[in-house]
Amino acid sequence: MIRKALWLSATSVFLTLFTAGGHAEDRVVNVYNWSDYIDSSIIDDFTKKTGIKVVYDTFDSNEILETKLLAGGSGYDVVVPSANFLARQIQAGVFQKLDKSKLPNISNMWDVISERTAKYDPGNEYSVNYMWGTVGLGYNVKKVTAALGADKIDSWDVFFNPDKLAKLKDCGVYVLDSPADIIPAALKYLGLDPNSTSPDDIAKAEEALLKVRPYIRKFHSSEYINALANGDICLAIGWSGDVFQARNRAEEAKQGVEIGYSVPKEGAQMWFDQMAIPADAPHVAEALEFINYMMTPEVIAKSSNYVLYANGNKASQQFVDKAILEDTSVYPDAETIKKLYTVKPYDPKTQRVITRTWTKIVTGQ
Amino acid sequence: MADIAATAAPSTQTTTLPARLAKGFVNRLVIIIPYLWLLFFFLVPFIIVFKISLSQTAISMPPYTPVLDFSDGISGFLAGFRELNFDNYTWLTQDALYFNAYVTSLVIAAISTMLTLIVGYPIAYGMARAPATIRPTLLMLVILPFWTSFLIRVYAWIGILKPEGLLNQLLMSLHIISQPLVILNTYTAIFIGIVYSYLPFMVLPLYSSLEKMDYSLVEAAEDLGCPPIGAFWKITFPLSLPGVVAGCLLVFIPAVGEFVIPDLLGGSQTLMIGKTLWNEFFSNRDWPVSSAVAVILLLVLTIPIMFFQQAQAKAQEQGR
Numbered sequence: 313m314i315r316k317a318l319w320l321s322a323t324s325v326f327l328t329l330f331t332a333g334g335h336a337e338d339r340v341v342n343v344y345n346w347s348d349y350i351d352s353s354i355i356d357d358f359t360k361k362t363g364i365k366v367v368y369d370t371f372d373s374n375e376i377l378e379t380k381l382l383a384g385g386s387g388y389d390v391v392v393p394s395a396n397f398l399a400r401q402i403q404a405g406v407f408q409k410l411d412k413s414k415l416p417n418i419s420n421m422w423d424v425i426s427e428r429t430a431k432y433d434p435g436n437e438y439s440v441n442y443m444w445g446t447v448g449l450g451y452n453v454k455k456v457t458a459a460l461g462a463d464k465i466d467s468w469d470v471f472f473n474p475d476k477l478a479k480l481k482d483c484g485v486y487v488l489d490s491p492a493d494i495i496p497a498a499l500k501y502l503g504l505d506p507n508s509t510s511p512d513d514i515a516k517a518e519e520a521l522l523k524v525r526p527y528i529r530k531f532h533s534s535e536y537i538n539a540l541a542n543g544d545i546c547l548a549i550g551w552s553g554d555v556f557q558a559r560n561r562a563e564e565a566k567q568g569v570e571i572g573y574s575v576p577k578e579g580a581q582m583w584f585d586q587m588a589i590p591a592d593a594p595h596v597a598e599a600l601e602f603i604n605y606m607m608t609p610e611v612i613a614k615s616s617n618y619v620l621y622a623n624g625n626k627a628s629q630q631f632v633d634k635a636i637l638e639d640t641s642v643y644p645d646a647e648t649i650k651k652l653y654t655v656k657p658y659d660p661k662t663q664r665v666i667t668r669t670w671t672k673i674v675t676g677q
Numbered sequence: 678m679a680d681i682a683a684t685a686a687p688s689t690q691t692t693t694l695p696a697r698l699a700k701g702f703v704n705r706l707v708i709i710i711p712y713l714w715l716l717f718f719f720l721v722p723f724i725i726v727f728k729i730s731l732s733q734t735a736i737s738m739p740p741y742t743p744v745l746d747f748s749d750g751i752s753g754f755l756a757g758f759r760e761l762n763f764d765n766y767t768w769l770t771q772d773a774l775y776f777n778a779y780v781t782s783l784v785i786a787a788i789s790t791m792l793t794l795i796v797g798y799p800i801a802y803g804m805a806r807a808p809a810t811i812r813p814t815l816l817m818l819v820i821l822p823f824w825t826s827f828l829i830r831v832y833a834w835i836g837i838l839k840p841e842g843l844l845n846q847l848l849m850s851l852h853i854i855s856q857p858l859v860i861l862n863t864y865t866a867i868f869i870g871i872v873y874s875y876l877p878f879m880v881l882p883l884y885s886s887l888e889k890m891d892y893s894l895v896e897a898a899e900d901l902g903c904p905p906i907g908a909f910w911k912i913t914f915p916l917s918l919p920g921v922v923a924g925c926l927l928v929f930i931p932a933v934g935e936f937v938i939p940d941l942l943g944g945s946q947t948l949m950i951g952k953t954l955w956n957e958f959f960s961n962r963d964w965p966v967s968s969a970v971a972v973i974l975l976l977v978l979t980i981p982i983m984f985f986q987q988a989q990a991k992a993q994e995q996g997r
Contacts, residue, residue: 375959382962384738400962403736489945491960530862531945544839660734660962667960668774675948677777 339364341598344388346585347372351618358605364598372534381406381590388590389599392442395432395584396492396657407438408591414600415440417607425624428654429584439586440603441624443616446644446652447493447581450536450555453570455483455546468501468576471549474523481527484545486536491670493581494521494549496655500579506653509662514669521673531674543569551583552641556620573641579651584624723975730968731761741964765969775953775970779977782950785864786932789871793879793928794921796872801883819877831870831941838866838942862944870938875931879924886920930978950974
């Protein structure tokens with residue numbers, strides 16, 4: 313009898329384990345997001361609430377993500393490319409349309425952002441905004457003040473005016489190694505359409521950039537975070553969030569380095585990081601549940617409070633820290649937002665011209 | 678491989694037939710393994726890259742048009758074969774950019790290899806001439822840096838070489854210089870990075886050939902009145918030549934395609950083939966052209982090395 317009871321209980325334990333294991337295996341979502349881009353307690357809360365296990369993996373460049381997606385079979389359920397990359401990936405058939413009936417929280421989204429992301433993803437059929445920001449000027453307040461005699465910079469003029477940039481040469485100028493971010497800025501500064509693909513306009517942008525090239529120490533898309541924070545450089549054209557990271561690191565290091573970020577008054581390019589589901593995602597239902605959860609106002613506000621980026625969720629703004637919400641370098645005022653522009657992805661031919669122009673600017677060849 | 682075959686062949690003098698067969702099989706297996714390795718990890722990837730280099734870009738997954746589709750059987754294969762085009766290769770000749778990038782990479786790699794040899798030879802010589810008891814420790818010290826991530830070690834050089842870095846602080850506090858030296862983001866920094874990173878690859882083969890050398894030959898030369906420097910050039914250096922060649926190849930080949938060191942330590946004006954390939958692949962999303970760049974790079978590297986090895990083998994045979 314005892315033996316039979318033992319046997320039964322052992323079987324039931326085994327069965328419970330087995331079914332529990334099987335269940336957990338069903339409820340998984342594989343998320344691939346930028347590194348250092350979420351408050352990890354959000355993931356734990358999601359698992360607690362839904363029982364879905366999150367396998368969270370990170371990348372640090374759009375190119376790496378794109379290569380994995382284009383090769384196919386990445387195994388990811390939710391990925392977060394930037395909008396200009398997303399647009400081309402949609403054309404390549406990388407993503408599946410989102411089942412909006414499974415995303416009731418979509419009503420929380422902010423029309424100012426959705427209107428703009430629709431330029432990349434018509435009707436926002438494939439993606440939902442996670443965070444957004446600008447391409448602007450990150451600077452070392454003390455060094456720039458000393459060199460230029462102005463305590464604040466608010467115009468592209470500080471970069472595109474050779475006389476001004478020459479004064480910053482010795483304290484160090486870094487520029488994103490990303491033609492799609494810098495060439496439109498040059499066009500905007502010249503009063504041309506930042507979206508222009510005309511070879512003449514691109515040649516003008518090239519000319520403007522070649523004039524300031526002697527004063528640029530390096531073109532690099534990530535080194536400037538540390539370089540700004542350590543005080544090695546005094547000016548960088550960079551992505552808003554990266555500059556905020558540099559600012560925080562500088563504050564933590566307590567070496568007296570103070571970093572400022574400015575959205576130039578002529579207008580700056582906006583970028584958007586969009587959550588989307590690959591066409592071959594193995595766990596679509598879980599992916600939708602995850603995306604819906606990320607659109608909960610309190611949740612996405614928590615994320616913004618942690619990563620210090622603006623999000624595209626209007627309803628979340630009451631939960632975002634006042635200091636962040638009122639910081640115009642994170643949430644620009646309505647007047648500035650009007651001046652912000654978006655850049656459509658280039659067709660392959662223009663892309664080639666842009667890359668070639670860029671190589672010439674950067675290497676002189 | 679030729680060496681393995683040569684050493685394996687004369688050893689078939691066993692008594693019984695089955696044992697002889699078994700031994701023959703084992704010998705063949707020993708030869709086959711490296712060939713299989715080459716087949717799967719060199720030839721197959723190369724054919725895949727070559728195939729992509731003959732296709733055209735497309736906005737799809739994967740981002741190029743299929744070439745030589747085997748799913749249609751032989752006829753489809755032949756049809757595809759007729760459609761092969763080498764446009765991507767002619768494209769590379771139309772812009773001086775690619776040629777310049779290849780040349781820059783080869784020059785940087787050649788200079789770095791020479792510098793690594795100059796720095797590595799005395800180290801290897803010192804190790805080989807050191808008392809046998811401390812040689813394992815010295816060997817360990819050469820290998821030790823591998824225990825830290827390559828990336829972190831290259832990053833560390835940024836801290837050393839930057840204008841306010843350790844090197845400039847040291848030189849300025851010793852009053853050797855009054856203005857910080859600009860080293861970071863220059864070619865000098867690239868050379869320093871490559872020499873530092875690849876030094877073990879130079880030292881180890883040099884050490885192994887110097888250690889095997891019979892030093893009594895040098896003593897004999899000196900007894901016969903040859904000055905030490907003359908003895909070095911007449912005896913030690915020629916005998917260490919296999920190590921020199923192996924070390925130089927181990928440094929030169931990866932240095933040509935080096936991407937990380939020029940990216941982190943070099944200036945933006947550095948145009949190397951690794952960066953050009955990166956641009957084609959990631960910025961232009963042109964997998965076919967970037968594959969063509971890679972195929973040419975491989976040919977540029979392997980063909981001279983094959984000729985060189987053949988010449989060496991011939992020279993060795995004549996030497997016998």
